[in-house]
Amino acid sequence: GQQVMQIPQYQHVQEGEDFTTYCNSSTTLSNIQWYKQRPGGHPVFLIQLVKSGEVKKQKRLTFQFGEAKKNSSLHITATQTTDVGTYFCAGRPLSSGGGADGLTFGKGTHLIIQP
Amino acid sequence: KAGVTQTPRYLIKTRGQQVTLSCSPISGHRSVSWYQQTPGQGLQFLFEYFSETQRNKGNFPGRFSGRQFSNSRSEMNVSTLELGDSALYLCASSLGHFVYEQYFGPGTRLTVT
Numbered sequence: 001g002q003q004v005m006q007i008p009q010y011q012h013v014q015e016g017e018d019f020t021t022y023c024n025s026s027t028t029l030s031n032i033q034w035y036k037q038r039p040g041g042h043p044v045f046l047i048q049l050v051k052s053g054e055v056k057k058q059k060r061l062t063f064q065f066g067e068a069k070k071n072s073s074l075h076i077t078a079t080q081t082t083d084v085g086t087y088f089c090a091g092r093p094l095s096s097g098g099g100a101d102g103l104t105f106g107k108g109t110h111l112i113i114q115p
Numbered sequence: 116k117a118g119v120t121q122t123p124r125y126l127i128k129t130r131g132q133q134v135t136l137s138c139s140p141i142s143g144h145r146s147v148s149w150y151q152q153t154p155g156q157g158l159q160f161l162f163e164y165f166s167e168t169q170r171n172k173g174n175f176p177g178r179f180s181g182r183q184f185s186n187s188r189s190e191m192n193v194s195t196l197e198l199g200d201s202a203l204y205l206c207a208s209s210l211g212h213f214v215y216e217q218y219f220g221p222g223t224r225l226t227v228t
Binding site for chain 1: 148150156157158159160162163171172173174205207213216217218219220221222
């Protein structure tokens, strides 16, 4: 079945440093979504990327979808304490069944910020 | 607009028992998905329902089942509970099937003793 790998598992940064998490799928994706989960909370949708090579920005966050639609990245510029949490990517395979597979999540990257 | 609600929030059961968890999606959302979250395995997809039909199913044993009602509310059932079923069970709703973002509920924390 489809696998979505996400690295690193943990990332410690000093406040103000940049942060990047990478997501790789074993199969071509129809789209990729990113979620953030704060400690003790539930995942919250951040963004969805659909097109090959797509880049989207949300303030200090930059999301990219690879040309082959098999990888994606999330980059945070100048991290703040409010960025603490776990960032998940999630994708659906590009299948001829048009949605025959559920959303597969990566295991997430835990962002820890040291003041 | 009210968010996704899940009941109960916490549950303690013993091995061999069965449990039913409930999820009420955001008004107007027709798709409901269920996930199991554990520290070791992360977020694992259980199943997805759209218009009362199961559209997708994850790699879980048949002890895990679910259904969706005409008002889009959903339930999942786990029979013959095992210790390894202890987890946070998250429900997520979306407007439609396949390409829409998901809105998660707070989850039900199930502990099996």
